[in-house]
Amino acid sequence: xxxxxxxxxxxxxxxxxxxxxxxxxxxxxxxxxxxxxxxxxxxxxxxxxxxxxxxxxxxxxxxxxxxxxxxxxxxxxxxxxxxxxxxxxxxxxxxxxxxxxxxxxxxxxxxxxxxx
Amino acid sequence: xxxxxxxxxxxxxxxxxxxxxxxxxxxxxxxxxxxxxxxxxxxxxxxxxxxxxxxxxxxxxxxxxxxxxxxxxxxxxxxxxxxxxxxxxxxxxxxxxxxxxxxxxxxxxxxxxxxx
Numbered sequence: 084x085x086x087x088x089x090x091x092x093x094x095x096x097x098x099x100x101x102x103x104x105x106x107x108x109x110x111x112x113x114x115x116x117x118x119x120x121x122x123x124x125x126x127x128x129x130x131x132x133x134x135x136x137x138x139x140x141x142x143x144x145x146x147x148x149x150x151x152x153x154x155x156x157x158x159x160x161x162x163x164x165x166x167x168x169x170x171x172x173x174x175x176x177x178x179x180x181x182x183x184x185x186x187x188x189x190x191x192x193x194x195x196x197x198x199x
Numbered sequence: 200x201x202x203x204x205x206x207x208x209x210x211x212x213x214x215x216x217x218x219x220x221x222x223x224x225x226x227x228x229x230x231x232x233x234x235x236x237x238x239x240x241x242x243x244x245x246x247x248x249x250x251x252x253x254x255x256x257x258x259x260x261x262x263x264x265x266x267x268x269x270x271x272x273x274x275x276x277x278x279x280x281x282x283x284x285x286x287x288x289x290x291x292x293x294x295x296x297x298x299x300x301x302x303x304x305x306x307x308x309x310x311x312x313x314x315x
Contacts, residue, residue, distance in 0.1 A: 087241075118303065126287055128242075128306035174242065178302075187304060189242040 086110065087175050087190035095196050096165050103150070104160040104193050106175030112136075116178040117158040119149065122192070123171045131173075134158060162195075170197045201225055203307035205290050211313045212280065220275040220310045222290030230295045231273040232304060233265060236287040248273060249295060280314045287311050 088107045096102040108117065119131040134142045134149045142149040150159040162169055175190045203224045212218050224231060233245040247255035248267040262284075264276040273290055291304040 120306070126289075126309040126311065128289060128291070128309075130303055130305060133303055176242075187244065191239075191241050 085190075086188040087177055089175055089190035089193050091193045092191070093194040093196070095198055097198050098167060099164055101161060101163045102165050102169075102195065104162075104173050104175075104195065106158045106160065106190060108156050108158060108175075108177045110156075110177060110179050112179040114179075117149070117151070118176040118178065118187075119147070119158075119160045120174045120176060120189075121169075121171045122174060128174070132160065165197050167197050167199060170195060203290060203292055203305055205288075205307035205310050207310060208308060209311050209313075211315065212277070213315050214280060214282075216280075217276070217278040219277065220288055220290075220312075222273040222275075222292075222307055224271055224273075224290075224292035224305075224307075226292055226294075226305060228292040228294045228305075229270050230293050230302070231267060231270070232291040232293075233273065233275050234289040234291065234306075236289060236309070238286075242289070246275075277312075280312075282314050285312055285314045 086109050090105055115136045117134045121129045121131050132142050132144045132147045132149050134151045141151050146163045148161045150161055172192045172194050174192045176187050178187045180186050206221045210218060229250050231248045235243045235245055244257050245259045246265040262279050266274040287309045289309045290307040293302040293304045295302050
């Protein structure tokens with residue numbers, strides 16, 4: 084079974100609209116971390132936001148927020164007021180395991196295109 | 200220089216060549232990683248170094264040989280590669296704390312490798 088599932092291979096969104104990128108995960112660990120990364124066409128993976136499994140509040144970083152629903156094992160990324168520069172691949176990732184044995188597993192990504 | 204840097208950014212090599220990829224982090228981190236990103240596949244973890252010690256080798260063929268001389272530098276030595284090894288190779292670093300599987304990995308811009 085896939086550890087991280089991103090069901091939207093591509094999305095087109097009008098500029099200034101909000102967009103939600105879906106991510107579901109699968110783990111039996113109690114302690115884990117969830118991450119979102121952005122990858123522009125240049126290739127660099129840019130860290131956006133992090134949510135710990137024990138964090139009760141949803142993480143927010145500027146225009147990015149993470150809608151964490153632990154019981155549903157979902158960690159959707161919400162981008163408010165989208166901009167043309169938001170066009171990129173977006174990857175959800177999960178960190179699980181103990182020290183010295185952690186693994187960071189990535190999903191297959193969602194290609195977001197912002198339309199002017 | 201700040202963050203994580205990688206050189207070269209692009210590399211074309213024949214199957215009999217020997218080349219090396221270099222990664223350098225300026226973030227004071229104690230762990231470094233090599234990932235492979237092939238088209239239409241999730242990011243794959245190749246190697247992990249904690250405090251210069253290799254702690255993970257994710258079933259990577261021996262034609263890829265990592266080297267970590269210190270906590271700031273990481274190399275990936277390549278020889279007798281195959282065309283299917285063509286991919287984007289990403290380096291990352293993080294600061295690991297014992298028992299905390301939530302350290303954020305910061306990535307370099309990647310080396311786009313083409314094997315002819």
